Amino acid sequence: MIDIINQIRSEIAKVVVGQEKMIDGLLIGLLCDGHILIEGIPGLAKTTTVKALSQTLGLGFKRVQFTPDLLPSDILGSEVYDPKNNGFKIKKGPIFTNLLLADEINRAPAKVQSALLEVMQEHQVTLGEESFKLQRPFLVLATQNPIENEGVYPLPEAQLDRFMMKLRVGYNTAEEELSIARRIASATSEEIHAVIDREMLEKLKERVKGIHIDEEVERYIIALVQATRNPQQVGLGEIQKYIQFGASPRVSIDLFKACKAVAFLRGREFVTPSDIQSILKDVMRHRIVLSYEAEAENIDVDMLIEQIVKAVAVP
């Protein structure tokens, strides 16, 4: 099974250099049916990676560039008048796909974001009097640019909670960047082939679900989540003032699922604490609401998570 994952990685590596952490994050989302929010500055191959992933899976892929004048119907679809039949017919929007790339999701107004996020949760779209179930798998991969403040609509905390993971994409290493520049300069591009189909993907998901997680490790996850709500319980009373709201129960659920995927990607049949630790920041960082004190003192949420992880006893 892990060979298939490696094949997916190899296919993506044909067009994307490095960014292994982002690719793993996307695979985890894929294996756990979790939506992914990718945050990174422009030019870090976010769109390219998502597109390459969809091609390797042989799944439907659509990309929507979120803009301030975007309407919910531009994503979901709408009823349009059909003069031939003298009635209305349904025109489905780009949401009807397997992998939807919502580029710069924070550029669209709140009603568009809400419409999308509702679909993300329900996996169903109602147009007129008719409801349509979305095809499985349905995965939203949203990107947002962290360096712009003008003309953006930040996602509300409740809606951010719908995303299983928030990946932070960093710059490539020097060697990777050299390789990218050479590849682009020589204009050599390889064709990506689909290496798995829907059935195989479903099998992989079943396999991930079957990964064993020990009770101690489960309790470790709960302890970590609880520590975000009451840091003083693990001797971190000094960071209490920085956290307005701790992680929601969705974090526990997603961690249970994600850590299994991590273990699977690492070729193991059981989860270890390191699997949780390695995925914890991605699952938690957008779900902890910081206080004004934290913003005033420029406290980063990742820093708080690290402190919590270090404070909670490892099984």
Next chain:
Amino acid sequence: MKRSLGKIIFLWFINTTLAWGTTYQWSVVESPILLHVNQSGMVRYACTYDGSASEYSIKMHFVENSNYTASILSQEDKIIQGKRIQTIDVLVTPNVAGDFELNGNAIVSFTSLGAVENTVLGRDNVGKNDVIETKVALPSVKIHADENSMALTGKMSLEAHVDQPSIRGYEPLHLTIRVKGSGNLDQLLPYELNISGVKIFAELPQKSISPSSVGYEGEIVQEFALVAQESYTIPPFSLSFFDTVTKQVVTLKTKPIVVDVGEGYEPSSLLDTPKVGDTTAFKQYGMYTALVVFGILLGEMVRRLWKHRPRRKRKHFWDEAQSSKELILLLALSGDKRFDEVIRGLEVGTMSLGEGKRRLEEV
């Protein structure tokens, strides 16, 4: 137009009157009556103004004459009781016997204060009539020159000496001829010296003379270097001149100088005989070699020390890990996939903490 011309003439008249407002008078203060041919004498002229006369200056000029030679010796300026007196000493040397009259001119230059101011301020829009020159004939001086056949006149002494009475062959002997006194010393001709069997190297005379009322005063020194293999005698030197004090021709003569020349040095005696047992040179060479070797060794030692100098250890975020669990935690938190293998090794237990850290250094 006529009125303007009248104004100009009036102003010129006023200006000229003011310019010549100061008067002066030339006189001969001192003059020889009798000289001999080639004997120099001093004539002192004085120009006495009736005021400070700061705007005046004088240039002397004597008409060239075959009977005598005249040149300015000195010029002095002083103010006595508010009156400026300029004295000019002229040196006169008769060339032929008989009576002659010394005739000369003086150019008296007058510079107005306005002209001085124009020059100081650098005004360039003024006329060129800044200096008014007036040629004045100097009072005549009559001098009689007696016959004299000698080229040199005055009062002089002659001496000649050598630096050592006896020398060895090929060694140079230094001979010095010194003529001292006063008179027309500038006319002294250099001495010539020729001695058979002696190589002579002559220098030009060194004249240390200065003008005076009788011509020149001071001394003239001429030096020779003589090299010979055998003894020889330096012939006497003579100096004939007309003594202006005794009014007679005087001839000075030095004594002949006998130079005893000993046996010269053998070429072999001039060279240092090499000492067979002398190892100084070898010691020096040895010392230099040892110094070079020492330098090389020192350089090598410094290079090795520098190579193995204690360097600041690069800090890593995993350094603080005290146990394998902590190390796994830190590595997992970093999210870097390069650490996955180390994490796996630590989890399985195939890798110790120290080994894990070492592996991380390689990563």
